[in-house]
Amino acid sequence: MAYLEKRKQLYYALLTVPEGARDKLGKLRFVKSTNTGDRREAQQIANQYVAGWKVLIKKALNGNDSKLLEAIQWRESIENANSEEEREILEDRLLDKAYELEESEGFPKAKELYDIAVGIKTPITLHHEQWKSQLRLEPKTVDQMLKDVDLLINEFSCIEQVNSTSAMKWVNKLAAEGKTLSSQKRILGNCRNYWGYLKSKKLIPIESNPFTGLITEPTGKAARKIKANAPYSPQQLVMLWNAALSQTIRNKPHSDQQLADLILLSAYTGTRIEEICSLKVTDVTDTTFRFTDSKTEAGIREVPIHSKLLERVKQLKDISKDGYLLSGLTFNKYKDRSNALGKRFGRLKTKLGFSPRVHTAHSFRSTLITMLENAGVSENLAADIVGHEKPRITYGLYSGGATLEVMREAIEKVNYPF
Numbered sequence: 001m002a003y004l005e006k007r008k009q010l011y012y013a014l015l016t017v018p019e020g021a022r023d024k025l026g027k028l029r030f031v032k033s034t035n036t037g038d039r040r041e042a043q044q045i046a047n048q049y050v051a052g053w054k055v056l057i058k059k060a061l062n063g064n065d066s067k068l069l070e071a072i073q074w075r076e077s078i079e080n081a082n083s084e085e086e087r088e089i090l091e092d093r094l095l096d097k098a099y100e101l102e103e104s105e106g107f108p109k110a111k112e113l114y115d116i117a118v119g120i121k122t123p124i125t126l127h128h129e130q131w132k133s134q135l136r137l138e139p140k141t142v143d144q145m146l147k148d149v150d151l152l153i154n155e156f157s158c159i160e161q162v163n164s165t166s167a168m169k170w171v172n173k174l175a176a177e178g179k180t181l182s183s184q185k186r187i188l189g190n191c192r193n194y195w196g197y198l199k200s201k202k203l204i205p206i207e208s209n210p211f212t213g214l215i216t217e218p219t220g221k222a223a224r225k226i227k228a229n230a231p232y233s234p235q236q237l238v239m240l241w242n243a244a245l246s247q248t249i250r251n252k253p254h255s256d257q258q259l260a261d262l263i264l265l266s267a268y269t270g271t272r273i274e275e276i277c278s279l280k281v282t283d284v285t286d287t288t289f290r291f292t293d294s295k296t297e298a299g300i301r302e303v304p305i306h307s308k309l310l311e312r313v314k315q316l317k318d319i320s321k322d323g324y325l326l327s328g329l330t331f332n333k334y335k336d337r338s339n340a341l342g343k344r345f346g347r348l349k350t351k352l353g354f355s356p357r358v359h360t361a362h363s364f365r366s367t368l369i370t371m372l373e374n375a376g377v378s379e380n381l382a383a384d385i386v387g388h389e390k391p392r393i394t395y396g397l398y399s400g401g402a403t404l405e406v407m408r409e410a411i412e413k414v415n416y417p418f
Helices: 019-025 039-062 066-079 084-105 107-117 128-133 139-155 164-176 181-200 234-246 257-269 273-277 310-319 339-351 363-374 379-386 393-398 404-411
Strands: 003-007 010-016 029-033 247-249 252-254 288-291 301-304
Touching (some): 029 039, 084 107, 128 181, 139 181, 234 339, 301 379, 301 404
Antiparallel strands (some): 247 252
């Protein structure tokens, strides 16, 4: 929160500059009037000032973008001039600086500094730190958004460079670099989020929408979408399991028992791999799994253990050293135990020739659901087993769910040629 100081009838925002940045910034502290005597309003305005100052301090401490930093300093000094005379003096000094820069580094560098300093151009990073700080999403989602917007920032230095034509050229460049259609859509969506924030700061006209309408969906034969998360056949699933136990890495035999166990458990439960990796020994009885960590309410459930799993599940419980059914996995920075194992599975299935667009770890759910359907199990009962919302309003709203006995009878209809 910004520090406020009242001078006469107005509040001023203040921020002390760290010692290591003072020489580069040329000041001991930032001071700027909020132009209001209302403390609450002043605090909100001051917080925005401070966010921008912190960007300058960070750049000064990191020693990056020195010319951009200098241009922003000039811009701030001119905007905060106390009189028209002081403004004219600063603008004259800026011209002298631009002439010096032209002689030493050329006209383009000099013009960029001048244009930013007088407000003709606006650095695309001007409010990047503020935008980042107000994101309230899952850490993994935020990290992806930052990576996508960094692509935009690396392509364009100023807001004024971004328009529908330049954005289209950029999208074509992303495609040429191997970005898939879904990746392009995600990148543009996150850039629209950032662009919307810049609009809210009145840096961009409200009608500016350079990231809209850039991707044309294919038509005709090309429009036939490949089904994602397609089910494995029973034979393919067994092939994956065998490959995990007998794969070769760097010309050496390598049996990945953890991965084989994941495939086996997924085959008979249709459960998301992150939910399997979150299963604690205390969540597993002699005959049932209790899934208590799911991203949906329907995913929190108790289901019977298939008879073909009973022996291996007992062994896994007995050998666990950390309280988890799949022991020995570690958490990544997003508190996810399944990440490393999921990547190992991805490498295995790609090596076996499965398309990453068609077959995924989520395909295990599709596999079990397909097996249940072919065994004549009703859609509502299958939803209870795999943790889906009920497809019909009567059962979805009013049913307490199938009993364990009914689910066990349904699950036992599923068998693989292991």
